[in-house]
Amino acid sequence: MTKNKVFLFGLDNGGKTSIVNSIKNLPEPGDTSPTVKFNISDMIIEDTDFVIWDAPGQTLYREKWGKGVLESEILCFVIDLFAPNRFKEAKEELYKMLDNPEIREVPLILCYNKIDLMGAKGNIPKLKEIIKPEYIRNRPVHELETSIMSPDSILKLKKLFVDLIQEARW
Numbered sequence: 015m016t017k018n019k020v021f022l023f024g025l026d027n028g029g030k031t032s033i034v035n036s037i038k039n040l041p042e043p044g045d046t047s048p049t050v051k052f053n054i055s056d057m058i059i060e061d062t063d064f065v066i067w068d069a070p071g072q073t074l075y076r077e078k079w080g081k082g083v084l085e086s087e088i089l090c091f092v093i094d095l096f097a098p099n100r101f102k103e104a105k106e107e108l109y110k111m112l113d114n115p116e117i118r119e120v121p122l123i124l125c126y127n128k129i130d131l132m133g134a135k136g137n138i139p140k141l142k143e144i145i146k147p148e149y150i151r152n153r154p155v156h157e158l159e160t161s162i163m164s165p166d167s168i169l170k171l172k173k174l175f176v177d178l179i180q181e182a183r184w
Contacts, residue, residue, distance in 0.1 A: 017056065017065040018179045021083045023111065024092035025104050026071035029127045029162065033092060034068045036162045037172055043162045048072065052082050060176045076107060083117055088178050089153075090123045090171075092160075093141060095134035101144045112150065121154040121178045125171065130161040154178075 022030050026048060034055055035043035053068040067082050069075070083089070089111070093104050112122070124147055128134050138159075147155050156174060160167045 017063045018088070018175075019086045020064055020066045020088045020090055020175060021069065021079075021086035022066055022090040022092065023069040023079055023083070024071055024125075024127075025094065025097075025100055025107065026073075027097070028071060028092045028094040029160075030068050030071065030092045032162045033125065033127065033160060033168070033171070034066055036165075036168045037066070050075065052078070059172045062176050062179055064175060064179075079111060080114060083111060083114065086117060086120055087182060088123065088175060089117065089120050090125060092125045092127050093145070094128055095126050095137045095141065096128045096131045098137045098140055101137075101141050105145050108145065112153075118152045121156065121182075122150065123156045123158060123171070123174060123178075125158055125160045127160045129159040129167070130163040135159075 022034065024030055031046040031049050031053060032043045038055060038057060049068060049070040051070060055066045057064050057066065069079055069082055091108050094100065126138055126141065147157060158171055158174065160171060
């Protein structure tokens with residue numbers, strides 16, 4: 015069975031590892047320490063085999079994203095809605111990655127994360143104004159509000175992973 019690679023990336027403290035832990039149904043998905051190397055997790059979602067590469071988000075490690083993203087079938091960029099002061103930095107890092115010709119046409123999921131925190135939802139218009147998802151070309155772009163406190167949002171993310179792989183097979 016082929017493993018479908020999801021490259022999950024974003025700035026530090028965005029909640030990437032917590033999302034992966036929620037996908038894996040771990041009892042305490044939010045108890046994590048900063049990621050300093052790729053955390054690679056194999057899992058089966060709806061009879062589809064995945065390998066999720068959870069990338070470290072600290073500035074020091076971002077240069078490694080270029081190698082980690084290769085052979086990805088889904089890109090998942092996690093943005094912390096509770097850190098609006100970092101939206102411009104997030105955009106810069108996202109667009110650097112999207113310039114990589116080796117991942118052109120790979121579907122992108124924008125996870126607007128920590129939607130459960132007070133005031134976070136109100137930051138979405140500002141984020142979209144900065145990120146400009148409608149200007150991202152050469153690939154399908156999906157936007158999803160996520161929170162590890164909302165099992166429904168994690169289920170939607172898992173379903174989106176499966177749907178994107180099934181679409182790619184057609």
